[in-house]
């Protein structure tokens with residue numbers, strides 16, 4: 001079991017989908033106990049990165065170590081054991097829609113512990129209380145708004161007290177109030193239980209406001225890495241464009257394509 | 270290379286690619302089947318999961334199977350009577366109705382209805398669970414979605430199918446009885462006694478049960494695989510659902526021929 005400074009170490013990561021190269025030699029170190037943000041525009045592969053860390057996808061080359069273990073060399077039972085220690089909050093929440101909020105949060109507890117039902121009930125209510133949603137335990141997931149569903153999913157992700165949580169775009173689609181609540185919640189969870197948090201996001205302001213360390217990725221590589229103040233004030237043209245939301249810069253608004261005139265006159269050949 | 274040769278080579282390459290595609294598809298389907306079977310041990314310890322699926326896969330398909338069985342039996346009674354009475358053999362109507370149902374129509378039609386009613390629902394459910402990341406979510410909770418989600422549905426499909434086919438046949442016999450004896454005046458005693466004398470427990474009933482077990486396995490397997498393998502988009506799930514119904518129906522009819530030849534051929 002690792003006691004290194006870094007909980008997650010990614011070295012020389014290469015990954016492609018079909019012909020499309022998504023990661024082309026990425027190195028990322030995620031220190032224990034902090035909040036690390038990985039930012040980049042949509043489609044750069046942030047979700048893919050989390051799935052690689054969780055062992056759901058296999059890299060073409062490179063290694064990913066979590067808590068000292070090479071994720072892609074573990075047997076499937078070892079991988080499952082490691083995953084118990086990793087919580088992941090999916091973009092959509094990914095709650096099971098055929099069971100209630102209570103049963104969703106209780107799911108990992110019932111799967112991985114032998115606790116009596118009375119104990120599970122207490123734990124579930126405490127976890128729901130932590131995300132401010134104890135009142136909805138009886139409801140079904142389809143009765144919740146998107147933001148609430150994600151907070152319930154957060155309660156489920158922390159049910160087993162993992163050592164790290166990976167958040168996939170936690171801020172998209174939140175109204176300003178729940179945004180503030182969520183930011184505080186992520187910070188509080190991180191500090192109170194000594195968690196390590198990984199946030200992937202394209203929401204610059206919110207993410208920069210709580211991250212201790214920020215990686216900016218683009219075109220399959222890490223463009224820059226540093227504290228959030230450093231990154232916000234970066235002189236790197238790419239980082240500046242992304243962080244300030246400028247239309248002009250090294251990243252074109254248009255995807256690669258032949259000149260417009262050619263396409264219009266060519267009848268789409 | 271001249272143009273015609275190149276065109277020919279392109280055709281061949283395309284054919285080869287689609288051949289490889291089909292094999293890959295079959296390979297993935299068999300791997301999935303193995304993983305599903307691997308979850309059966311776990312299922313024994315969680316009978317509740319199976320009960321829930323027996324309800325949604327089996328019980329919810331019962332009504333359409335019952336109604337169809339009754340009507341098919343009534344039609345058999347009618348058609349059988351017209352033909353048999355030409356030879357003065359209407360006393361054997363019971364045998365004809367029961368044999369057609371137990372040997373063929375029960376297992377086959379019940380399986381076709383099952384594919385349309387339960388199979389399509391299974392594919393859509395699993396495909397949507399994939400599209401909404403519920404399956405990924407389970408994996409990240411260190412829960413194997415194949416064991417927890419697919420295996421119970423698979424077992425429920427195999428258990429339900431023979432029961433549904435039996436129900437189809439039983440109600441079909443009642444339908445045939447109603448038309449033949451009730452409406453057309455076939456002798457009540459002859460209808461049943463001929464049936465009892467001529468329908469064999471092993472040759473007819475057991476073979477019918479074997480057929481429906483095979484159909485249950487194939488239909489449920491196809492439905493689960495299509496859902497699990499679906500493109501996680503609305504178009505992908507809708508295509509997968511269509512494929513489930515088409516592939517299951519073709520598989521049932523093709524297998525029925527093979528099984529019949531094996532069971533009843535000399």
Ligand SMILES: Nc1ncnc2c1ncn2[C@@H]1O[C@H](COP(=O)(O)OP(=O)(O)O)[C@@H](O)[C@H]1O
Pocket residue numbers: 017022041042043044045046047048049
């Ligand atoms: N299942 C998939 N099949 C093919 N391509 C995919 C799939 N999932 C994602 N991609 C592609 O991989 C790239 C990265 O996707 P993703 O990790 O979801 O990006 P992000 O989360 O940064 O928006 C995108 O260009 C997307 O088109």
Ligand SMILES: [Mg+2]
Pocket residue numbers: 046047048091168169
């Ligand atoms: Mg994403």
